[in-house]
Amino acid sequence: MYSQLRDFQYLDDDGIFRNVPEYPEFPWFEGIVNAVTHRNYSLQGDHIRISLFNDHMEIFSPGKLPNIVTLDNMKYTRYSRNPKIARVLSDFGYVRELNEGVKRIYNTL
Structure with a gap:
């Protein structure tokens, strides 16, 4: 996925060019994990x-x-269709199972 995303440059206030990714890592990674x-x-x-x-x-x-x-309540409603998969991903540190991922996606973007 990293190789498919672009980086953009902007001139910072200090006169140095900075790179900024097209999308922050957390939202797209969390979307894939979800x-x-x-x-x-x-x-x-x-x-x-x-x-x-x-x-x-x-x-x-x-x-x-x-x-x-639903699309309207997905930021606040917790439901795991595949709790065993969620548990394994949680054990590997990819999922916290706290219904925070979707909210963080929205807040990050």
């Missing part, structure tokens, strides 16, 4: 897809949103 964690694995023939456009990124995970989660 897609893996909450994917509907009963659906076959499709994959998690990441699409980059000039003005945005889309992370697609096959299947509908799980259980009680």
Whole structure:
């Protein structure tokens, strides 16, 4: 993923050019982790897809949103479709299971 994202430069107030990534690492990494964690694995023939456009990124995970989660409440509603996958990713330090990831994505962008 790193190789697909661009870096931009800007002239800082001190007269030195600084690099800034196209997207901060946390939002896209968390989006991918969420897609893996909450994917509907009963659906076959499709994959998690990441699409980059000039003005945005889309992370697609096959299947509908799980259980009680909607687009309106996803920042505040906690539900794990695949708790065993979530536990393994938590053990490796990729998931905290505190329903903080989506909120942090929105706050970071």
